[in-house]
Amino acid sequence: MTNQPEQLEQYVEALIFSTDHALSTKDISEALKVSFEIKYNKDEVSEIINTIIAKYEQPEFAIQLMPIAGGYMFMTKSHYHKIVGDYLRLNVKKRLSKAALETLAIIAYKQPITKSEIEGIRGVGCDYTVQKLLERELVEITGRHEGPGRPLLYGTTIKFLNHFGIKDTTELPKLKEFETVDNTIGEESEIIQ
Numbered sequence: 001m002t003n004q005p006e007q008l009e010q011y012v013e014a015l016i017f018s019t020d021h022a023l024s025t026k027d028i029s030e031a032l033k034v035s036f037e038i039k040y041n042k043d044e045v046s047e048i049i050n051t052i053i054a055k056y057e058q059p060e061f062a063i064q065l066m067p068i069a070g071g072y073m074f075m076t077k078s079h080y081h082k083i084v085g086d087y088l089r090l091n092v093k094k095r096l097s098k099a100a101l102e103t104l105a106i107i108a109y110k111q112p113i114t115k116s117e118i119e120g121i122r123g124v125g126c127d128y129t130v131q132k133l134l135e136r137e138l139v140e141i142t143g144r145h146e147g148p149g150r151p152l153l154y155g156t157t158i159k160f161l162n163h164f165g166i167k168d169t170t171e172l173p174k175l176k177e178f179e180t181v182d183n184t185i186g187e188e189s190e191i192i193q
Contacts, residue, residue: 022071
């Protein structure tokens with residue numbers, strides 16, 4: 001890295017901070033090349049990123065740089081999630097409805113999936129809900145099914161990963177984590193183990 005601009009870490013920091021989505025090392029490298037006419041390879045950018053990550057691990061910072069959806073994004077440290085969550089709940093105007101969350105969960109776990117398969121699982125029509133999820137860019141059309149009529153296939157997007165703060169869908173909770181004990185009577189605390 002010859003003729004490197006002073007405060008390169010701060011430039012990268014500002015770049016990541018200014019976006020509403022995760023930036024990949026390729027995105028950062030391209031931005032640096034445009035601004036400083038210097039080509040930085042993936043390892044050089046990763047070294048800068050690691051320095052920034054180490055900086056924000058210090059306890060005086062309430063945020064940290066996290067790998068998300070194939071890139072990097074500033075996130076609040078878990079210690080501060082409650083206050084941020086409480087604030088956001090006070091100000092959310094367009095939250096996802098229960099139907100939208102159910103549909104989104106089905107798509108996330110079963111993707112790629114057709115609308116009729118989603119409706120089969122939910123037991124109700126989902127045209128409106130899928131349309132709203134498409135508008136919010138949480139799901140996208142990923143192709144066509146090979147079956148009769150060649151229906152559209154749906155899957156989650158990078159915006160979905162950003163929204164839920166995960167790297168990829170393998171970080172979704174496992175379905176067995178949601179299983180409940182069958183044939184139980186009374187409160188869960190009353191169940192004899």
